[in-house]
Amino acid sequence: MLRYLTQRLIAFIPTLIGISILVFGAIRLIPGDIITATLGTEAGMLTTAQREALERYYGLDKPPLEQYFIWMGEAVQGNLGHSVRHGRPVLELIIERFPLTLELAVLAVLIALSVGIPFGLISALRHNTWIDFAGRLFALIGLAVPNFLLGTLIIYALSVFFGVLPTAGNYVGFTEDPARNLGQMIFPAITLGFAFAASVMRMTRSSMLEVLGEDYVRTARSKGLRERAVIARHSLRNALIPVVTLVGIEMGYLLGGTFIVEQIFALPGIGRLLINAISQREYALVQGTVLFIALNFVVINLLVDLVYALIDPRISYGD
Amino acid sequence: MAIEAVPLALDHPARGPGVLRRLLGNISGAAGLLLIVLFLIVALMGAAGLTPFPSDRQFPVDRLKPPDGQYLMGTDLFGRDVASRVMSGAANSLRVGLVSVALSGFIGTALGVIAGFVGGWVDNAIMRVMDVLFAFPALLLALVVVTVLGPGLNNATLAIAVVYTPIFARVARGPVLSVKEMEFVLAARCLGQRPPVVLLTHVLPNTLAPLIVQVSLALSWALLTEAALSFLGLGTQPPAASWGVMLSESRGIAERAPWLMIYPGIAIMLGVLGFNLLGDGLRDVLDPRMRR
Numbered sequence: 001m002l003r004y005l006t007q008r009l010i011a012f013i014p015t016l017i018g019i020s021i022l023v024f025g026a027i028r029l030i031p032g033d034i035i036t037a038t039l040g041t042e043a044g045m046l047t048t049a050q051r052e053a054l055e056r057y058y059g060l061d062k063p064p065l066e067q068y069f070i071w072m073g074e075a076v077q078g079n080l081g082h083s084v085r086h087g088r089p090v091l092e093l094i095i096e097r098f099p100l101t102l103e104l105a106v107l108a109v110l111i112a113l114s115v116g117i118p119f120g121l122i123s124a125l126r127h128n129t130w131i132d133f134a135g136r137l138f139a140l141i142g143l144a145v146p147n148f149l150l151g152t153l154i155i156y157a158l159s160v161f162f163g164v165l166p167t168a169g170n171y172v173g174f175t176e177d178p179a180r181n182l183g184q185m186i187f188p189a190i191t192l193g194f195a196f197a198a199s200v201m202r203m204t205r206s207s208m209l210e211v212l213g214e215d216y217v218r219t220a221r222s223k224g225l226r227e228r229a230v231i232a233r234h235s236l237r238n239a240l241i242p243v244v245t246l247v248g249i250e251m252g253y254l255l256g257g258t259f260i261v262e263q264i265f266a267l268p269g270i271g272r273l274l275i276n277a278i279s280q281r282e283y284a285l286v287q288g289t290v291l292f293i294a295l296n297f298v299v300i301n302l303l304v305d306l307v308y309a310l311i312d313p314r315i316s317y318g319d
Numbered sequence: 320m321a322i323e324a325v326p327l328a329l330d331h332p333a334r335g336p337g338v339l340r341r342l343l344g345n346i347s348g349a350a351g352l353l354l355i356v357l358f359l360i361v362a363l364m365g366a367a368g369l370t371p372f373p374s375d376r377q378f379p380v381d382r383l384k385p386p387d388g389q390y391l392m393g394t395d396l397f398g399r400d401v402a403s404r405v406m407s408g409a410a411n412s413l414r415v416g417l418v419s420v421a422l423s424g425f426i427g428t429a430l431g432v433i434a435g436f437v438g439g440w441v442d443n444a445i446m447r448v449m450d451v452l453f454a455f456p457a458l459l460l461a462l463v464v465v466t467v468l469g470p471g472l473n474n475a476t477l478a479i480a481v482v483y484t485p486i487f488a489r490v491a492r493g494p495v496l497s498v499k500e501m502e503f504v505l506a507a508r509c510l511g512q513r514p515p516v517v518l519l520t521h522v523l524p525n526t527l528a529p530l531i532v533q534v535s536l537a538l539s540w541a542l543l544t545e546a547a548l549s550f551l552g553l554g555t556q557p558p559a560a561s562w563g564v565m566l567s568e569s570r571g572i573a574e575r576a577p578w579l580m581i582y583p584g585i586a587i588m589l590g591v592l593g594f595n596l597l598g599d600g601l602r603d604v605l606d607p608r609m610r611r
Contacts, residue, residue: 018451022463029467144592146543148550149584152566156573156580256458260547264570275551278466286466290459298454 004309008302015298020075023291024068027283034058038084038281075291081284083277090288094270098292101258101269103174107185108193108254109247115197117243120204121236127209135201142198147257151191151264158187171268188265192257196250203246208239241311248304252297341604348600351535354593362413365406372400374407374560383576393578395568401578405586407560412590415472415555416541419479424534426480427487432526434488435495436518446492449485457482461544465553472561475554479541490533494526528605532598539594546587562587 027034035054036043046054055061059070074080080090123135158164174181211217212235220234221227259271266272270289277285342348364370371391372378378398386393392401434445452460464478498504499522507517548554549563557564562583569579 014447015450015454018447019454022451022455026463026467031469140592140595141588143595144588146546146587146591148547148563148566149587152570152573152580153584155570156577160574160577252456252459255456259458259462260551263551274462275553278462279470279552283466286463290455290463293459294455297456297459 005306008305012298012302016295019294019298020072020291021068023287023294024071027287028064030283034060034283038283040281075288080288080291083282083285085280085282086285090285093273093285094289094292097268097270097273099174100171100267101255101262101271103185104188104192104258104261104267104269105251105254107189108196108257111189111193112196112200113243113247115193116200117204117240119197120201121208121231123201123205124208124212124239125231132205135205139198139202139205142195142201145195147191147195148260148264150194151188151261154187154191155264171266184267188261188267191264192254192261195257196254199246199250200243203243204239207242208235211235211239214238241308244304244308244311248301248308251300251304255293255297338604342600345600345603347596348604351593351596351598351600354589355597358409358590358593359413361406362409365403365408365410366413370400370403370406372403374403375399375558376403383572385576386578392582393576395565395576395579396572401565401582404560404565405562405582408562408565408583409586409590411472411555411559411561412542412545415476415479415545416538419476419483419541420534420537422477422480423483423537424487424530427484428491428530430484431488431491432495432518432523435492436499436514436522442492445488449488452481452485457540458544458547461548462553465548470553470556472555472559475545475548478548479544482544483537483540486537487530487533490529491526494529495522498522498525531605532602535594535598535601539591539598542587542590542594 030037035046035051035058039046052061059067062070078091080094082088083090083093086093119135119138123132126132171184172180217230217234220230225234255271258269259275261267262269262272263275270293274286274289274293276282277289342352365374376399378394378400380398381390381394382398383396384390384394384398386401390400390402392405394400395404430445430449434442455463460482461475461478464481465474468474468477504517504521507521508514512520545554545561546563546566549561550567551563552567555561555564557568565583566580566587569576569583573580
């Protein structure tokens with residue numbers, strides 16, 4: 001296990017370097033130079049001296065490779081640059097906004113698992129009955145309704161039938177007022193978790209069906225175990241292993257989904273920060289946010305692999 | 320597990336007249352095909368301008384009219400016919416989907432097949448780059464591309480292609496690795512055929528099944544992502560019609576005019592559902608090993 005862990009951590013380093021090169025390089029690929037792109041039409045009003053001063057300030061007068069190392073060196077020390085519009089360091093903004101996004105993603109996973117696993121289980125146990133067909137229909141529709149559509153529908157339903165708007169820019173943090181916070185977060189979390197619940201349900205169902213046909217389940221039944229024990233101890237535990245993988249795979253989808261859901265429900269999370277930064281051409285902010293999200297994503301994937309190694313006794317990773 | 324015959328991909332080459340028949344005999348496949356044909360008809364009519372009204376013509380007198388005999392799906396805030404815009408949005412989605420999937424399918428497959436067939440450092444170099452692209456959540460990578468190139472329809476298309484290229488590369492590489500060790504490939508090489516010829520005539524055809532399945536899923540994802548980017552204001556730009564733009568424009572006035580939200584919403588849902596079902600059906604028919 002320890003050796004596997006070290007191997008994974010070593011393999012992790014080239015990925016990190018690759019990510020940083022891509023994030024750094026992408027901004028250089030913007031047509032024209034970064035100063036013109038940031039200032040827009042106002043760039044034309046710069047004198048040569050002003051422009052050179054700005055280039056020196058951003059380090060643009062140095063060769064690209066050196067620029068990369070300077071940027072990386074600063075990033076490792078937690079300096080991701082400064083947001084002009086917010087007038088604050090990028091990292092500070094990210095740290096301030098991140099808890100909301102994390103909470104949203106965690107709630108969505110909880111909703112998806114607590115809806116998807118029971119429904120998948122029932123569907124598998126009542127294979128080819130109307131319950132199964134209803135469950136599969138729900139899963140198909142769930143996968144075809146994009147979160148921006150579901151979010152729009154939920155807001156519509158809330159405002160028409162209940163006369164409320166979930167959030168109107170008055171977001172309350174979890175630590176300030178947990179009840180109000182959850183009230184504000186529940187609909188965004190449902191929006192984000194809905195399609196995920198559908199894929200968890202599909203995965204639980206198919207993997208449960210597969211496990212129920214295994215020899216060890218037959219053995220468990222033939223030695224007279226009660227059906228409940230067969231299901232809970234021998235089948236479901238094994239059937240859930242692919243579901244863990246699914247959570248890892250779909251984490252990227254979830255993180256992407258938070259951008260849209262935060263935008264729809266006007267939640268000040270990291271996704272909204274990024275989308276606004278893109279449309280306002282705040283490149284330092286875009287760079288920092290993208291780097292931060294990508295980092296989180298690879299760390300999550302690493303953790304999922306480790307959890308996978310822990311729960312699946314068949315995988316030993318050569319100790 | 321019940322012992323089940325696991326046919327090799329070779330037993331089911333992804334061609335021949337039997338595929339369509341078997342697809343139609345599969346519930347998912349048939350339903351998916353039906354939805355896709357419907358989508359294609361609507362999109363082609365939209366592209367050819369065969370809409371009830373020009374999709375950007377404004378009828379200020381008839382603003383926010385509910386659906387009736389004249390405007391089948393009602394009109395929007397500018398008095399534009401929603402039905403015409405849904406059709407023209409379908410054309411838009413089809414274009415983005417086809418171009419992005421063609422680009423990523425071609426480049427990704429080429430990279431994956433070369434990596435798998437050549438092996439060694441070439442394989443390593445190609446797949447490490449793909450891994451880095453994989454290290455980004457899909458929508459985030461698309462957003463990075465749109466940041467660099469600027470918002471717009473063509474750039475959104477490119478962004479979708481960039482995201483899907485590593486997926487095609489991975490899907491293509493896997494089967495190549497196993498097929499290239501098979502005896503008929505060895506035989507072809509022993510007969511003195513040059514590697515590129517072996518690759519194109521013997522290896523590639525036997526990797527097609529999972530790739531075809533992937534094309535269908537990629538189209539579904541392209542449709543969704545174009546709509547999502549446009550919804551965020553970073554894809555198709557108004558006044559051009561896109562389902563994502565239409566949904567975004569419906570926000571705030573959907574209480575008064577729900578048809579602005581309902582029809583583009585149904586269109587997206589049916590389109591995605593169609594490609595998903597077709598993908599499931601194709602997987603059942605072409606690639607029994609991937610069946611869940």
